[in-house]
Every structure is written in structure tokens, then in C-alpha cells.
Amino acid sequence: MNDNAMIALFEQRNEQGIAEADRAYGGLLQTIAVHILHDSRDAEECVNDALLKAWNSIPPKKPKFFSAFLAKLTRNLALNRYAEEHAQKRGGGEVPAVLEELSECIPSQSDTEQVLDRMALTDALESFLASLPRQHAQIFMRRYFTMLEPGEIAAELAVSENTVRSTLRRTRDKLHTYLEKEELL
């Protein structure tokens, strides 16, 4: 079933839509959640929450890319959950590593002078990604959005793990420069 068909089911309040969405994208969402939460049962719940949240927001929302819409919901729900559970301790999963890596782009001492404009940051990221070679953007997003391990990214994109790691490093450097230039740091 294609995205439009599934969305149509959501719009008609036909719960078969949830089943179809789960069938189509459940695996993807599970992957995202597991990489963040590092626990398959937590991830399962998180995916279910995401699907339920999708059910509650369509309509009025009409996602253009259903898989991406669901992936965003899942990722952000998983991150929230992660934040709750790891308020104190540092646990497993990819989040600590990802955060560590991202701190390279943003020096933590910049806290004081920031006026946090998330919108501006997101916009900057959009244009930054658009400026990258497609594969670099894919590697970046698979790492920092989907939170796959470099080895998984390498397997999926049919490149070596080393390439993934070095691409990530170079892209982070570029991002740092880019954000500086955009006066966001």
C-alpha cells in the first residue's frame, strides 16, 4: 500500500491504516527507536506511541512523506524517553556517542551567549545538507537522525566503515564552519 492510501485510511478514521503503516514502516521505526533507547521493548512502545500520535494528528496533518513523518515522530519520542530515563546516568545506545560527536560542532561554552533560535538552526541545517554531496548528507542523517552505527551505515550504503567515519568527521567540521559563518555559534 502506498503512503497516500495509508493516509487516506487515517483520514477516514479507519484503523486499518495503523496496521498498514506498521506493516510498511514498523521495521524502520523500530530501528530508529532501538538505536536511541537500546532496548527492544522500550523501542516497541515508542513505535506504538509514534503510530498513535500519527493517528491523532492525521487529520488535520497531511504528511508529504509519510515514512519521514513517522520517523521524526519516533525519533523525537525516543529522544524524550531517553532524556527522561537518562536524566542522571549515562546509558547505552547511540545517543551519548552522537551527542559527543555533535559537541565538536558546537562548543559547549557557547551556552552563555546564545539566543536559542531552534528555527534558525534547523533552517541552517537544511541548507547545509542541501549543499553537501548526496552521499555525505545521507551518511550524516543516518548517523544523527536515524542514529545508525557507522558499521550499519557502511553496510547499507555499500561503502567502508572507514569512509563513513571519515565522512562524518569531515562533515562535522564543515558544519562547524558553516554554523560559524551563519553566526549561529
Added chain:
Amino acid sequence: MNNHDLLDAVGELSEETVHKYALPDSRNTGRAKDEKHMDTTVTQPITQTKKKPFRINMGTAAAAVALCVGLNAAIIFGVHKMKQDAAGITSGSQMISDSEMTSASQGAPIFEEPDHPYMTVMEASSTEISVRLRNPTDKDFSINPEFAILDGDRIIPVNYLGSPPESHYVPKQTNGEGFSYEFLDDGTYKFVNLNKDGSVSDSFEPVEFRIPTVRHEYDEHDQPYMEVMGANETEVTVKLKNPTNKAFTYHSEFAVMDGKKKIMVNRASVYELDTPLAPQQTVYVVFAYQRQKPGKYKFVNLNKDSTVSDSFEPVEFEIPAEQKDSIRVPELIGMDYNEAAEMYGDRIQIIADSFEYSGYEENRIFDQDIPAEGLVSTGTTMHVKVSLGNKKVLMPDVTDWEFETAKSTIIGLGLYADKRSAYSSEVEKGRVISTDPEGPVEIEPGSYVRVTVSLGKNPDTVPVPNFVNMDWDTAKNIADSLNLELVKKQIFDEAEKGTVLKQSVQPTEEVGEGSVIELTVSTGAGYEGILVPQFVGMQWELAETTANALKIPNTKKVVDDDAQAGTVIAQDVDPGTVPDENTLVTLTVSSGHKQEAVRISFNIPANISGKYHIGLYEGGVAKAVGGQFDPEYAAGVTSLMIEGIDTAEMVAVLYNDENGKEAAIGTYRLDFDKKSYETLSEDIAGAFKAVQ
């Protein structure tokens, strides 16, 4: 700003960006299929816990069923009684509770499915039946697609509604078929499949079904009756009603009586004068007669022998002296109800019987009980139905959906899903290949949607490759590997010798193994052998000589056509084709004449009775014989149709069938091309006198 913000910002990226970069390209993202991630996850379908069971809205579906019946019924004029038919069908809800729907409704199976093909009667009314036929086995199953109803030993023929019944059932195929038949009283009948010789087949076991008793509205009459709605000097509008529960048979001839004198009438209404009248049926009929003076008359039903019948009791009526006392029934359908009342309210009383959804806009009249063409007396009450609006539902494009999902969506919209199965190499098994009508589309609730569901790839068929531009030998090798048979047809072309120019079956079409495909192959520019010439346009003699000289076998077929006589107007082998041992060119030759029909009318005296007929002769040879007529009933005219070519002179002869006498009526010159005739001489009255 810190790394957490950045992490969050990544999560805020547009769906498009996420879709483009973050997600795998492959479609294998579903939980069950995604084995790569299976090792780390415990899969468990969410639907078990979070999802409420899906239920079919019984009310809607039942309403849809009722509506279907209503729609069919609405074709018949005066629909009041059919409404009750719909309500009377108690088995209507069975349609949605059959086994096929149980997976959607999550109920227990209603019955245990037989292991052989079987039929189920879904609903039946006095004129229509809906049957579900299913092949639950794993084998293909063929039937003779003819059916009938058994009333005891009597076989009642049925006509199919919609498309013809299917004769071939693939494994697990279910078809819904609808049939209509002559009016049947309530009672128990059997629905049967027939063999080719008309005997009852046991391919499908006969099934018993009931036609429910029709409840009816109150009527002061307990017998069929006639009512004169209005009359003037040349016509009368009569209402015939059967208020009983049984079909009512009568002889459909009527007359107007002026005292003892019988005045013959002609039916001047487009509405059918049904006989028998179904229970509760009402028809309005307009009859015309020769001009009569104002005064009191009687309208009577006649027996076959022309005596006054008592099937319908004769009714008195008056031809009013004043024109304004009767008015022609206006066409109210499509009019605004208020406007109609304003416009005609001073002459007829317009009463809205009901307000319903229809194909018309809100407040428009969509039904009137007296049809717009007859006469009614001033002050007559007319019942109409007023639309609540044009209610339509939007059926989405369900192509590629799981059938169950598509079906529940369709049924949920108040539509009826009619499932058909077909093989497809493109659509996954169990998913919808196509629907008729195609979605997204706005349709009226209660419409049938034919849903064609994929059986997966047919194991016995192969998609036809594109052979065009290949050379013959390559094509042959490919065809051999696919078990397809090729037939070569060579045609002169400048493309390199052996190049395939055309194929008889289009690429990607599915054909069975061993199918024969004709490839049109180029001879190459250097070819100097024999070619089938262009015969079209030649005279037959020349064409034949040419063909024989080239040793091309040929045959002639003459058809009536305007083209000059003897001209070849078609050939079934294209010019430029290289003839081979199988070639036989059929040349279609014009006769030069297209037969046209001319109708000759004879004004006959009305004051004579008896049985007569008229014949037409050309040079003493009979060319046409008219039907028997009785001048008293013929409303002053009889006519005779004759086909021919060019022009002809014919003599009309009158026969008295009671005494065998004959006499010439006149001579006529017929011009078939102009479809007209000229009277050269005529004495009809004299001829009638001569044969007495």
C-alpha cells in the same frame, strides 16, 4: 546553544530532508520483512494492543443494500410500492455477514464453507435476485454461465443484470451476480445453474430461496381499478392501479364508450402498459382518440374478443366543454419545489410525499407520481419527492490496497464491493488491481464498485516481450525460451531484412504458454519477389486477373455498399505483404447498392370492419406483405415497409382475409435512395368496396 540543541534541530528537519537522506531507499521497511534489524528487536504487532477491533457499520451497509434495490426499482414509474419491497427483504443484512467479511468484522464464521463450488442467494425480490457464487477449492472450475429459477418443475428464465456471468472460476474466486426475471409472487423457489441443453446442472447445487411477502400501503380499493385523471376532446389520461398483493393479469386493450358506441383508442404514452401489474403497481397511460364532443363517456377495458371486460370496472368521465378544466401534467422533475408550487399551485395541488437524498440538488423535485405528458383535471393532487441534496461519497483510489482494507473502506462509505479476481504480474497477490469506477471518484451511496483483486502472477502465463526492432532470429530464440510460438508475416519495408516491425500481441500483455504471436517482419529494401498489391479501388475483374497472374489465392465477397458496383472496397491482407503458402486474400466487392427501406402508408376508411392485409407486387412478383389489420381498430391508417435499391414501380393489392377477395389499391413509384415514394394512382375506398 549546545549539542543537545543540534540533536533536536536535526529532529526538526523537514520530512523531505529526512525522507531524502535519513531513511533507507528500499521499500523493505516493514517490521515483519525487515530482517536486518530483526536480530535486535522483539517484534510484536502493535495492532493487538492499541487497536480497537474494526467493525463494519451494519447500518450503513444495510442501507446501501436497501438503496441498491431502491435504485433498481426507481426505474419503474410510481415507485411507492418498491420501497416496501426493499424493506421487505429481510435477508438484506446477510450480504455483509457472509464469510468473506468475517475477517473484517472479526466475528466467528457464520457457516462452515463447503469444499465444493456453491451458490448463496444474498437477496431476492419479486423481480430481482442477487447471488454469490464461490469456488472455495484450489482448482479452476468452469460452468455454463446460464441460470434459471425453478418454481416446482417450471423453469423461469432469468436475465443477467450488469455484466454477463463469468464462466471460469479460479481457485478461491467469489463472484456476485444479479439477475432479473418476470414478476414472481411471494413464495419459495430454487435458483439453479443450467447445462447447455437447458437442463438443471449440478455444477452448482441448486439453492432454495424465498421471495418475501410485499407489505403494501393503504388503499380504499381492494381490487385493481382504473381512474380517469383528466380528458379533453382528443385524449384521456388513465391511472391503472393494482392495490392487491398478487400480480394482476389483464388484456391490454381499452376503449371509450359513448353510450353504446365504441370509440377506439390508441395508446399515446411512452410508459409501458405493463401486464401483469405487479402488486401495488400503479401506471399512468395516455390514450388518444378521434375528436369527440364534450360530454359524458365511459372508459372500459376490453376482452380479447373486443367485448367489454370486467377485469377493470368501467369508469365514467367527462370531456369538459372548457379547455381550462383539464391541464397537461407539467414536468416537475428538476424544478425547485417552491417554484413548482408557485407556478402550478393554482391548477394542481403539489404535495411533497418525502424528502430524500437524490442525484438532484437540494429542494429540487426528483420524482412525481403522474408522468408529465397526460392530462389531469384541474385541482388534481400530485405527489412529488423532494431532494435533500446531492449526496455523494468520495471513494479513494484503492488500487494496490489489501483487498480487505479496500473492501472495508468501500463498505464503510455505504457502497457495495463486488469482488472479481484476476492474475497480475504487477500487482501483489491479494491486492487491488483496479476498480470500476476508478477512484478517486464521487459516487452515490449504494453504488456497486467492482474490485478486481490480484491472484498474483499466473504460473501458466508469460508477459509478452517487446519484439519490435529485434531481428527475427533473436525474437525466435527469446520466444522459444518463453515457450511462445511465433508466426512470421513478411512485409515489404526498407528496414533491414528480418527486422520485426510489428507484433500482434502488445508487450507486457500476459499470454498462456504456447500462445501464437504474429510478427510482421521486414523484407529489406532489396526484396524483389512477389508482394500482395493494393487491390482496394480496382474493379473486381482486374483485381482477380492481377491476383491470378501473381499466383495469389483469392476469394470474392460481395456486400451492399454505395461504392460503384464491382469495386474492391477492402482486402484482408495488407498491401506489401509477402504471400506464403497460407495466404488467401479475401476481396470485398461492392454491389453498388445499399438497400434502403421505404414506408408506404394507406389511409383506410374507419367505417368498415373485418380482417384485411395489403401486398406489394413488382412486375407480378410479390415483394412485401403487410400484417393483418381491422380498419375499425387501425385508427385510420396502415403502413407497409419495403426494402430495395434504386427505384421501383409497385402495385398494392388489398386482400379480404375473410372471403379471399382481392383488389388493386393503386400504383406507387418508390425511390429507395431518397427513401420516398410517389403515388401514381390510388383508390382505397374503391378497393375496399370491391372486396366486400
